[in-house]
Amino acid sequence: MNPDPDYSAAYVVLETDHPSGMTGNGMTFTIGRGNEICVKAIESLTRMVVGRDLGELVSNMGQFWKQVTRDSQLRWVGPDKGVIHLASAAIVNAVWDLWAKSEQLPLWKLVSNLSPEEIANTVDWTYLEDALPKSEAIERLSAQLAGRPTRIKQLEQEGYPAYTTSAGWLGYTDDQLRQLCREALSKGWSTFKIKVGRDLADDIRRCRILREEIGPDRRLMIDANQVWGVGQALTWLPHLTPFSPWFIEEPTHPDDILGHAAIAKAVAPIKVATGEHCANAIMFKQLLKAGGMQICQIDSCRLAGVNEVLAVMLMADKFGVPVCPHAGGVGLCEYVQHLAMIDYVCISGRMDDRVCEYADHLHEHFTTPIAMSNGRYQPPTAPGYSITFNENVYERYTFPSGTEWQ
């Protein structure tokens, strides 16, 4: 589905009059063409933040989120989806970054310091309360309040579990595949995900080899990247279920709620994982209600910022569905580590059956890149949302004027 990704970002810098020159940084991730459209949309949204007072914005983050996403004219070109929503993510996340920096806290700790009511107040509940009433969200958050300090300590000691997505190991010989697999095992990885959906015989071959190499107990996941129609998924998957994957990711189009539910029913107890292309919290609500999602893969840039991610994580918890954030690309690992930790500290209180995706590239461009240890994300300690680029990035990579493009 994505044969030639050219990892890109539409990037926001909120400048302030703070004496230190503090900035709020945010981005939305794209895979190349289309990035320029997100930039244009961000320009159209600047009116939501330029000239405003940070204290006023963060004193009612739910209201601010509504202002950004409910401008009646801009809403028409969504609503709550596609380019305008990706652009909203960049702006909203930049405000969260600025808030966390101004409090001298990493974002996950900023949120971990908020009361249940304060967390619930960041969310727009208009279209969500039939799945999770705000009052019940506050109750659920309150029930996890006493355990927060213990879980923070545990995170700081152990980190958060991750899994690595290699290139999916398409196009290798049997021997190469076994070799790659053994190397990954020797590096401590215990959870493996491969791409499927291009050729059935090749999928069977690679699943067999992987299962042989990793043994019966380690987790194997398969990812179809939306290539199948529902009928096609239902005929293809029975050939792969004998290899006992933990989940099948994106078996069909992300908008096909009932299709996901039909596939989930057919492959149970194997789980269906989806969410990286799920447009908004209302669509997540559909998938959760319909039984089309057993693993919830939030995306930090497709949802319109931390507010909406919190809404989705709260609903997933209510429905008993583990959150396993989507990462990769550029910046997504930096972002989602915070979200996975917020889920653990404030919402689900659990790390079992949860893994945060990890990819080993492009971290060198950030001032405070992710820190991995023993295949686990180590909690960020620097203030902010970890998405601030090194200064030389702008000069080198700005499209099309940067030196790398020249």
Place this chain on the structure above:
Amino acid sequence: MNPDPDYSAAYVVLETDHPSGMTGNGMTFTIGRGNEICVKAIESLTRMVVGRDLGELVSNMGQFWKQVTRDSQLRWVGPDKGVIHLASAAIVNAVWDLWAKSEQLPLWKLVSNLSPEEIANTVDWTYLEDALPKSEAIERLSAQLAGRPTRIKQLEQEGYPAYTTSAGWLGYTDDQLRQLCREALSKGWSTFKIKVGRDLADDIRRCRILREEIGPDRRLMIDANQVWGVGQALTWLPHLTPFSPWFIEEPTHPDDILGHAAIAKAVAPIKVATGEHCANAIMFKQLLKAGGMQICQIDSCRLAGVNEVLAVMLMADKFGVPVCPHAGGVGLCEYVQHLAMIDYVCISGRMDDRVCEYADHLHEHFTTPIAMSNGRYQPPTAPGYSITFNENVYERYTFPSGTEWQ
């Protein structure tokens, strides 16, 4: 929901080397801010059409549609939704306009001259066949083939039924409302739609007056423009159902498939109408399968052109759901008259329970505006898709350089 619409269009002109200077014209409709983002997206999509041969494009319209909507990088900022999909509509519709002009036929007649296989071949069936297999679509189209000439003749004699959307008559006194209602009745309108959802007591008052004025047999429709959450809709609507509306339009967020289904179940036999903000054919498939849509309100600019509208109308017919196109704004009436007529001639073969929305403004800007007679759309006779602007429109209304803006 839309307090200050500023009707706008991102407009495409495909220039050709035809000796007559023939152009293909297409647009997507917006309500103001955000139009500039659609323009940017159209610029990003021009690579799909510039330098290409019309004969090659229309010889396989299904393939062309996939090229436009499946560019892997641009797809990321959708997929199939929001700005990139609105922009795709403008480009795809411009190609259909050029095709119809080159055949010297109005668009509805161009399609009415295509074989069932040719119509089915314009559609991308990848994610739709679990609802309607392509082979079954061809069978259904074939079953309507013999009746096409008779229905064309009938359309040319009688036109296609319409209903008018006034401003919804918010904010008038009882006397004013009765007066407006009587004027509309005297002009021959027999189907009335009003806005609801702002104030319950006011909604009850206006529904009561309208029902008194139009009598028990004429159709009253109510339109909530997405303002309610599901729970709110379920508590509000029982106060309005005693006035026997034919349908309730957009009772909640357009992405809330299961919410629409729950509301439809609660208000039956009153119907739920939706679709003007439904992002794509896959989302229509959800609404049809879940029972969340009893009236299918296709939009000519939100769906990515005629190809995807055909897919939706074919599915609606399979599910026994009447198509009542959304119009208003600018250009939508010009567009959807063709689609309603294609549905009648080629797909459903029925005009009962079907009405095409109508609004009495901005038609003067088109070279071949709609023609209404006795409250019915008269079939377009000019070649093309009726969306070509008068020459002076560009000089006057181009934003921000046009003389009207100056």
